Amino acid sequence: MAAAITYEHIKTCKQSGARLGRVHTPHGVIETPTFMPVGTLATVKTMSPEELKAMDAQIILSNTYHLFLRPGHDIIKEAGGLHKFMNWDRPILTDSGGFQVFSLAEMRKITEEGVNFRSHLNGDKLFISPEVAMEIQNALGSDIMMAFDECPPYPAEYDYVKKSTERTSRWAERCLKSHARPHDQGLFAIVQGGMYEDLRRQSARDLTSMDFPGYAIGGLSVGESKQLMYEVLDYTVPLLPDNKPRYLMGVGSPDALLEGSIRGVDMFDCVLPTRIARNGTTMTSQGRLVVRNAQYARDFGPLDPECDCYTCRHYSRAYLRHLIKSDETFGLRLTTYHNLHFLLNLMRNVRQSIMEDRLLDFRDEFFEKYGLHDN
Ligand SMILES: Nc1nc(=O)c2cc3nc(NCCN4CCCCC4)[nH]c3cc2[nH]1
Numbered sequence: 001m002a003a004a005i006t007y008e009h010i011k012t013c014k015q016s017g018a019r020l021g022r023v024h025t026p027h028g029v030i031e032t033p034t035f036m037p038v039g040t041l042a043t044v045k046t047m048s049p050e051e052l053k054a055m056d057a058q059i060i061l062s063n064t065y066h067l068f069l070r071p072g073h074d075i076i077k078e079a080g081g082l083h084k085f086m087n088w089d090r091p092i093l094t095d096s097g098g099f100q101v102f103s104l105a106e107m108r109k110i111t112e113e114g115v116n117f118r119s120h121l122n123g124d125k126l127f128i129s130p131e132v133a134m135e136i137q138n139a140l141g142s143d144i145m146m147a148f149d150e151c152p153p154y155p156a157e158y159d160y161v162k163k164s165t166e167r168t169s170r171w172a173e174r175c176l177k178s179h180a181r182p183h184d185q186g187l188f189a190i191v192q193g194g195m196y197e198d199l200r201r202q203s204a205r206d207l208t209s210m211d212f213p214g215y216a217i218g219g220l221s222v223g224e225s226k227q228l229m230y231e232v233l234d235y236t237v238p239l240l241p242d243n244k245p246r247y248l249m250g251v252g253s254p255d256a257l258l259e260g261s262i263r264g265v266d267m268f269d270c271v272l273p274t275r276i277a278r279n280g281t282t283m284t285s286q287g288r289l290v291v292r293n294a295q296y297a298r299d300f301g302p303l304d305p306e307c308d309c310y311t312c313r314h315y316s317r318a319y320l321r322h323l324i325k326s327d328e329t330f331g332l333r334l335t336t337y338h339n340l341h342f343l344l345n346l347m348r349n350v351r352q353s354i355m356e357d358r359l360l361d362f363r364d365e366f367f368e369k370y371g372l373h374d375n
Pocket residue numbers: 095096097098099100146149150151152190217218219220221222249250251270271272275
């Protein structure tokens with residue numbers, strides 16, 4: 001039976017070493033490098049599935065931890081799975097809860113068995129382990145599942161990261177063993193190791209020896225500088241098999257998407273575009289633009305003159321500012337629509353630049369316009 005998730009390499013950019021590919025999943029094909037909008041609670045906040053398709057979102061991300069707490073994976077399973085529950089018939093990737101337990105839950109206690117914690121919603125005593133994380137993701141029916149891992153805090157002592165990374169490798173093996181449907185849902189392992197090259201090497205060696213259909217790079221975008229993140233990518237990405245997808249977790253600023261693609265990363269996700277949109281901060285071809293600022297009160301031009309999205313074709317900066325200042329939900333929808341369209345369009349341009357062997361030139365041109373001269 002065909003493997004659930006397969007990676008098809010199309011070409012490598014002669015100028016940058018970035019790669020163009022396709023990830024084949026039970027719910028369709030993803031062209032890479034790709035950005036995945038985040039739909040934590042089974043919705044990409046304020047967007048409908050039709051709007052996400054209109055901007056060509058090819059895959060979205062949701063969260064095991066959040067859906068476990070509310071509404072509960074049993075309800076979603078009874079609804080026929082997450083695709084049916086949220087009316088999304090394209091690929092879904094679910095994060096395993098490792099990161100969220102540590103960043104959201106209270107009173108968490110980690111043991112070899114798993115993590116005991118209290119719900120950040122109502123204080124209920126809960127427990128997630130590799131086996132529970134797999135039970136939840138199998139109930140959700142996502143196309144790509146993530147192994148249950150610990151994302152060490154940053155900074156963290158070498159010994160702590162070493163013990164944590166070795167436990168994450170043991171947990172990954174337990175996930176593989178307890179995966180109910182390996183042939184029609186793919187399970188990605190998550191490489192850890194903090195900012196320590198030898199621990200990254202050990203983690204990659206452990207996990208690639210278990211032959212997962214795809215590999216994520218975890219433990220980054222946790223407060224370290226972008227330069228340090230790129231340094232870790234420089235030596236970690238080459239440790240991963242080149243015939244499998246590579247997913248950098250939690251990364252979604254335009255510069256990091258470009259630098260990550262150049263280093264051979266295929267998949268990215270981040271709440272950034274949707275989160276900043278809700279306070280009126282937008283990403284435009286001329287850089288960040290905080291449309292709620294007074295300077296736009298009488299600016300009747302489009303948010304981004306170079307953008308052809310629904311928001312930029314029909315509404316002015318003055319109107320967007322008015323809606324955001326008035327806490328009008330439609331304003332959040334319009335800024336979210338534009339920010340997601342902006343990043344999805346950026347990734348389309350990245351793929352086109354790889355096709356034309358000019359991704360470094362594209363990066364330099366983008367940085368010049370976007371105002372990232374220091375990179
Ligand atoms: N299972 C799992 N393992 C990770 O190591 C991990 C590492 C991550 N690092 C991030 N960074 C998210 C940073 N984000 C930037 C915009 C504002 C909110 C936080 N998300 C992550 C998610 C992750 N999920």
